[in-house]
Amino acid sequence: MTFEYDAVETVARLMALSARTAPKARGTDVIRTTIATGDDLVLLARAMREFGEKRNASFFIRDAGNIEASDACLIVGALLADTVGLDCGGCGYPTCADMLKAQGENLPPTAPFGGPNCTIRMTDLGIAVGSAVKTASIHNVDNRVMYTAGVGALSLGWMEGCGVAYGIPLRAAGKDIFFDRTG
Numbered sequence: 001m002t003f004e005y006d007a008v009e010t011v012a013r014l015m016a017l018s019a020r021t022a023p024k025a026r027g028t029d030v031i032r033t034t035i036a037t038g039d040d041l042v043l044l045a046r047a048m049r050e051f052g053e054k055r056n057a058s059f060f061i062r063d064a065g066n067i068e069a070s071d072a073c074l075i076v077g078a079l080l081a082d083t084v085g086l087d088c089g090g091c092g093y094p095t096c097a098d099m100l101k102a103q104g105e106n107l108p109p110t111a112p113f114g115g116p117n118c119t120i121r122m123t124d125l126g127i128a129v130g131s132a133v134k135t136a137s138i139h140n141v142d143n144r145v146m147y148t149a150g151v152g153a154l155s156l157g158w159m160e161g162c163g164v165a166y167g168i169p170l171r172a173a174g175k176d177i178f179f180d181r182t183g
Contacts, residue, residue, distance in 0.1 A: 004172035008071040009037060011139045012170055015132040019076045022131040024124045030079040031128045034158055037072045044073060048152040062181060063148040069177050070169035074132060075153040078125040080163030083118040090119030112151040114163030122164065129166050142171045144178035
């Protein structure tokens with residue numbers, strides 16, 4: 001362990017705080033976070049590889065390599081069974097009750113995310129992820145938002161109650177491992 005590794009873990013915690021305190025519609029917190037380090041990074045990478053191999057999605061396998069080389073990974077998700085209650089129709093349903101009733105009905109069992117989701121809650125998730133990566137940037141920790149890592153975390157059951165999640169792997173090194181990627 002190096003002091004850089006310890007610093008990255010501290011920044012991951014600060015990022016989780018940023019996600020938690022990010023503005024949310026109606027002030028209702030639907031955001032969940034977890035931090036993967038050490039052996040959990042290996043488990044996450046394995047889940048991502050398995051998902052990619054089953055679906056012939058090479059970018060999952062590429063991203064799994066980044067996860068294994070990371071110092072930590074913050075996972076940020078949003079609860080599935082929640083709406084703002086505005087009946088805005090942004091989800092494609094006329095009412096929030098209709099959307100909640102439809103959750104999981106037409107999704108194939110292999111779908112990586114649960115849904116449909118409240119559009120406003122997905123915006124809350126985006127703001128939380130943006131707040132978290134801002135914190136990483138302020139502290140000069142290399143990072144990348146990964147759909148693939150969120151899918152891996154969901155497949156592992158790490159984000160109970162969440163329908164959508166994103167991963168933000170973190171690394172402190174002389175060169176950004178998330179920049180020159182192939183595949």
